Amino acid sequence: MSSRINSRFIRRAVSRAYSIGATLVAFAIFVPVSPAQTATPTSAKTAAPAHKRTAADAAPSAPVKTIGNRNAPITMEVFSDYQCPSCGNFFETTLRDMIKDYVASGKVYLVHHDFPLQMHTYSGQAARWANAAAMIGQFQDVDAALFDNQAKWSADGDVEKYISAAISPANFKRIQGILKGCTAAPPTSKADRSAPQPDPGCPVDPYIVQDIVLGYQVPVQATPTFIIHYKGQSYPASSGMITWPILKQFFDTLLSQ
């Protein structure tokens, strides 16, 4: 009697397990994947890196937000927000070592793109300072100063204090002069992926907007996001914190091809 009950119980259990299994098979097979999985980054579709395409459209006084030799075999484009903690961490623990090592030795050309997020109050303002500094050839120092002091100026928005300490007074005055007409709120990326409006009186805003729109095309879904180009080919965009030893290993693999 008890063995009959047991076998009936097992049969029911098996039958139910299979019914659940069948439902899950159907779900696993037909569940929609996130759009990012199916979308190919725009810069990955084209052989020319995004910075080269934008450079062609840019005015002669366009900010140069790059570090290293333009003819380096590897180009790395980074979409970053100066106030995002992951971007700060990525700069301090990965990009700083990369600049000292592979950028300095001419293996990597680093291209910065601004992608200030709406949720960060001062990131747009910091991007304006970085772009103005890039217009007078002071990008690298200002870029490092912004990330080095991220926690401090993020608290009160006093970006100027740390930039003035990083460059000469003369250059600081030149940057202030460039930003004199910037009175409206700086452009930031939008959740609905619409292009932000630049301040007509601010000469750097069009370049920030240009970077944001380029970021939408990648698509940048989180900061930092970076794209690596080698021998005319673009590798899929990666996001998040990657340590220098692992990134270096990837570069070495590319260079050994």
Add this chain to the structure above:
Amino acid sequence: MTPSETRGNLARTLLLLGRLALAAIFLFAAYAKLKPQAAMPWSGSSIKTSLSLFAMQVDSYQLLPPQFVSPAAHFLPPFELFLGLWLLSGVLLPYASLITTLLLGAFFAVMVRTYMAGLEINCGCFGPGERLGPLTLLRDGSLLALALAVTIGAFLHGRKTRTESAPVAHVSTPQRAD
């Protein structure tokens, strides 16, 4: 055909479908991680590049120290390929599905931890470019449940098969003396 036989056939069919679905998913996951990127042809060098790219995705989870990231990234895709082929063969299915369940359970735990920590990274589940989010968690959770169902089904089916094939014991009925 009796209702019991019908249920048995249905159970066998569902187990087969579950096994094949898991095998296909694992084979595709391995292929997506090993396939050449950036229009490179298949070669040892292109696979090495793909594995280095996958190592960056493993690293972005911020779970392993750098010295373990590369070995993990070089081990996982071939192991997924092996598991996919094992599931496809159906040999020792209870053990194949059990290992699959444990692996998917580990993946799911790591993904939940990463998502809860607020890290905005690529999942790396089926190659580069897929952001870790609620949908990927839902999908991987469903795959884990499927693997668990297949494991339970495979063990129960194995036990049932062993019971049915066991020799029937002949018990002699005592004769009445009158």
